Amino acid sequence: MKLHVSEEAATWYKNELDIEESAQIRFYVRYGGVGGNIPGFSLALKHDIPNEADALTKKEDITFFIESKDEWYFEGKDLNITLNKDTGEPEFTYA
Numbered sequence: 001m002k003l004h005v006s007e008e009a010a011t012w013y014k015n016e017l018d019i020e021e022s023a024q025i026r027f028y029v030r031y032g033g034v035g036g037n038i039p040g041f042s043l044a045l046k047h048d049i050p051n052e053a054d055a056l057t058k059k060e061d062i063t064f065f066i067e068s069k070d071e072w073y074f075e076g077k078d079l080n081i082t083l084n085k086d087t088g089e090p091e092f093t094y095a
Contacts, residue, residue: 001054001055001066001071001074001076001077001078001079002055002057002078002079003027003055003056003057003064003065003066003078003079003081004057004078004079004080004081005057005059005064005081006059006081006082006083007059007060008082008083009059009081009082009083009090010059010060010062010064011060011083012083012088012089012090013025013060013062013064013090014060014061014062019061019062021061022061022062022063023047023061023062023063024047024048024049024050024062024063024065025045025046025047025048025062025063025064025065026045026046026047026048026050026064026065026066026067027043027044027045027064027065027066027070027079028043028044028045028046028066028067028070029041029042029043029044029070029072029073030042030043030044035092036073036092037073037074037075037077037094038073038075041073043073043092050063050065050067051067052067052068052069053065053066053067053068054066054067054068054070054071055071055079064081066079074094075094077094077095078094078095079092079093079094080092080093080094080095
């Protein structure tokens, strides 16, 4: 699987999370929430350090990653994160 984060989405995270220097952001699977790839689960994020990253990308001096233990949620699909122009918030697509 691959992780793609658009420049606009990375800038949104940088501003919303008040990131002034380099940072590492992990996307992980949580039970509950709305939307997502598998009903009943959704993605959350937190500052973390990669341990066994399955997917990793760097934008706006932020390292975004997904650990291998959460790879099951994506069912072999890539995660694309873009900024929704209408809502002004990140949008996740699985392809």
